[in-house]
Amino acid sequence: MEPKDKIISILKRIDGRGYKAYLDLKGSYDFGLFSLLIDHVQRDPFASPSLLRVEVYENSFPAELYQSNVRKVALEDYISRAFRRGIRRFTDNRRGSGKSGIIHIDAGNQEILQRSSVNISPDMLEIRFQVGLPARGRRIMGFEAQKILMKILPEIISYSCFYENLPSDELTSHIQSFEDAEYLRSQLKELGLVAFIADGAILPRESGVSDRPLQNAVPFKSPPSLQVAMETVQKCSVVGMGIPEGVTLIVGGGYHGKSTLLRAVELGVYNHLPGDGRELVITREDAVKIRAEDGRRVEKVDVSSFIHHPPGIGNTSRFSTENASGSTSQAANIIEALEAGSNLLLFDEDTSATNFMIRDERMQRLVSKDKEPITSFIDRVSELYSEHGVSSVLVMGGSGDYFQKADTVIMMDHYQPHNVTLEAKKVAKEMPLNRETESKGKFHYLQRxxxxxxxxxxxxxxxxxxxxxxxxxxxxxxxxxxxxxxxxxxxxxxxxxxxxxxxxxxxxxxxxxxxxxxxxxxxxxxxxxxxxxxxxxxxxxxxxxxxxxxxxxxxxxxxxxxxxxxxxxxxxxxxxxxxx
Structure with missing residues (x-):
């Protein structure tokens, strides 16, 4: 390992030379409190920035902050975000061509995920990031590079990589929030729930291109009959709406929040930042969103429980196509999700194939079953749960045929949920369906x-x-x-x-x-x-x-x-x- 001053001497020597002379920097340098490792040097200022690492050997973070894998993921995520804040705080205007002066670390968005950019152990803290080494045209700007490597980087590292320099309350809150979400998720199965939405959660997002919470949004409030209390790691009680296992419908008028609720549930498989509004929107980890996907390829998927003997195809137990229709793609998506281990399927009628979801009584009378190769999902949804333990959550604003199949019906009204299961069952009883159940044989699929x-x-x-x-x-x-x-x-x-x-x-x-x-x-x-x-x-x-x-x-x-x-x-x- 070279002393850090070696960087200065190299940069003075190569200043003004062609960009490839930056390759002389490759190596490791001792900065005292940390080591800087330059693993890969870009060969052009317009190429992907150079890859650098920092190794802090005197890890100052208390062991209890990363003693479990859950806490370790949360701490590493926090450090990556602190490093990014440091970049914004200490980096002034970039000068030079191409990617000159860029300092970048992968620190994520609203979700807290396990990442490769930060790794902590009892012996060491490692940070991986990118730096765009500065150039004018394709000539090295040695003084600017020296400023980045010798001044700005040490400031960022001091700001973000040492426990004593970080706000301990904020750090603790970040870890506890993540830990609470994981703990709540671990309780769902035992409680017979597929998802939990805490009272006070903010579900709407800022815009279609921003995942930040919408300002002044209506906070979520659970209906009393679906309200459950769950306990966090710190033994605090959290109250909210539990969505039970089985078949759940989300109904309501347009623009009242049906799809917003479903979107929050589908992303509840991830844990979110404190302040996101969805920190305590928790979904079982095996939830998979199902939709129609015209044009996708399908390779030997057994869709025979939904599609049988379509014209020109015949056997669908090994169905293949280079250009799936809406219904065949949705059938394949279900089987593939189950094949991967999912027992929780999420549907929105807006992105589903209508003829796959429902075939009503009038259509059955006009088009007889021997002319219809599709078995609609309505004829399999209850069997999937009763025989295979697969729950479904469906947004349905246009068809009441599913009322007879539903175990729970939630109506969204002005962004607030109401339990209307009894009312839906009453409607189903007063207006009975005369449609025939069209499923033939037991639901099954072949493994691939x-x-x-x-x-x-x-x-x-x-x-x-x-x-x-x-x-x-x-x-x-x-x-x-x-x-x-x-x-x-x-x-x-x-x-x-x-x-x-x-x-x-x-x-x-x-x-x-x-x-x-x-x-x-x-x-x-x-x-x-x-x-x-x-x-x-x-x-x-x-x-x-x-x-x-x-x-x-x-x-x-x-x-x-x-x-x-x-x-x-x-x-x-x-x-x-x-x-x-």
Whole structure:
């Protein structure tokens, strides 16, 4: 390790030279209280910024702040956000061309996620971030680089990486809020609930492009008949609305908050920042939003419980298409979610295929069942819960046919929920349906076995894995559209999914089977759920660094994805092949 003054001498020597001379900075430097490691130096001021790390060996954070994995994730998230605040506080106007002067750390948005940008242990605190080394045109600005590395960075590190310099009350609140959310989530199953929305929660967001809370929004207030009290880690009682297991309808007029409530529930699988308004909107971790997705690819999915013998297709127990319709895509999305381990499905009529959700009595009379290959979800929803333990939460503003199937009916009126289950049942009794139940046989599906060689992360001989925003994953020659996988919230999750698919392609089969037989690898004899278990358990054990492909060690820009979004991405690969 070099003394920090070596940076000054290098920068004086290369000042004004061509940009590639910055490569001389690569190495590690001793700053006394911390070490600065320059791992990768950009070769052009317009390229992605250089990758740096800071290692603080005298970890000053009390051990109780990261003694459990839950607390560790919350603390690391807080430090990353403190580092970002430090960047904003100490960085003045950038000068130079391209990405000159940029200092960036992945610190997330409203959700608190496990990230690769900060890692804390009893021995060390490690921060991973990017710096755009400054240039005028493509000539090195040595004095500006010296200012960044020798003055601004130490100020940011002092501000954010030492416990004694951080507001302890705010830090403690951040960790406790995260810990409380996890603890509440752990109680849902025992209480027979799929979700909990605390009184006082703020559900509406600022705008369609901002996930911050809407100012002056109506606070959530639970109806007395659905009110439950839950206990936090600190033994404080929290009161709010519990959504029971089973079939739940959310009804109400347009613009009264139905979809807003469902959106809060679907993102309740994540924990949110203190002050977000959704800190205590808690949903079971296995909730998956289901929607129609015209045009998506489907690979040998058993949709026979919903679609049987459509014209020109025949057997649908191994249904494949390059261009799914609304109904077939929604059927496939359900089966794929169950295959990944979900027991909680969320639907909004606005994004569902009407003919998949309901076929009313008049349509049954006009179009006989022998001419209709679709079994509507209404004829499976109760069976899914009673026989398979799969709950459903559905926003329904236009059809009352589901009243007979619902266990709970919540009406949103001026953004406030009301329990109208008894009223809905009364309506159903007074206006009985004469439609026929059209489900044939028991609900079932065949498991699939993905073939790792069908995942192609290389373009030629070059590994090509990256995200373009939240909604697009580049993997090899293909760009996967994830815009309708609605529970992805960050591009860093999308990138991590790409790395997870590479891990499956390259290493999974031999690790799972205990040997490296290529023959076993190509059999494709491991279920998708087993692949997801392997990835999840490995991240739990080794952290996100486990996913790093060769040549991308110590990634700075990953956030943990859920198993359900990994599965959704795999299922949208145009190259995927499976055995079933």
């Amino acid at each position: 076995y993905p073939r790792p060689e069908s995942i192609k992360p290389y373009k030629g001989k070059k590994l090509k894995l990256d995200s373009r925003g939240v909604s697009n994953l580049i993997i090899g020659p293909e760009t996967i559209d994830l815009s309708q996988v609605e529970q992805l919230v960050e591009s860093r999750q999308t990138r991590a999914i790409g790395y997870a698919l590479h891990e499956f392609h390259k290493n999974y089969m031999q690790k799972a089977n205990g040997h490296s037989s290529k023959r076993t690898c190509k059999k494709g004899n491991i279920k998708i759920v087993n692949v997801l278990d392997y990835l999840e358990n490995s991240i739990n054990r080794e952290g996100l660094d486990f996913l790093a492909p060769p040549g991308r060690n110590r990634p700075h820009n990953l956030a943990r994805p859920r198993r359900y979004e990994i599965a959704a991405t795999m299922n949208r690969l145009r190259t995927l092949t499976v055995n079933s």
